[in-house]
Amino acid sequence: MVCLSYGEHGESPGAWKQPAMTLDRVKEIRRADAEAAGQVLGATMHFLDQGDYPLPDTQDLVLQLADLMRELQPGVILTQLQGRSVQLRPSAGRRPGRCGLAWVAQAAGAPVRRIR
Numbered sequence: 001m002v003c004l005s006y007g008e009h010g011e012s013p014g015a016w017k018q019p020a021m022t023l024d025r026v027k028e029i030r031r032a033d034a035e036a037a038g039q040v041l042g043a044t045m046h047f048l049d050q051g052d053y054p055l056p057d058t059q060d061l062v063l064q065l066a067d068l069m070r071e072l073q074p075g076v077i078l079t080q081l082q083g084r085s086v087q088l089r090p091s092a093g094r095r096p097g098r099c100g101l102a103w104v105a106q107a108a109g110a111p112v113r114r115i116r
Helices: 023-041 059-072 101-107
Strands: 055-057 086-090
16 A cells, blocks of 8 residues: 555644644654554555645656556555546646546556546
């Protein structure tokens, strides 16, 4: 299982209400939660810590994902809901964009099929 972000901003409002909370502590809490969920699912976790709201729009991230897909050769890739995409933080000189995981999978040589 690959986690691009710890969800440290948008998915962690309860953690931020705790006294003296720090970004690093929120990430620790979120990582522990994800690792516990991965253990229940029998999944090996991979954390890329790419920030939260928005994700970076960089070739480096695409290459990291493509390398992981080639290495792990997943049978199934689950991502956001159909019709939704991830908001990206623009890299230098680029406008903000949206990214679907399908094109990353295709770049890694993985077959892509939509399930409705």
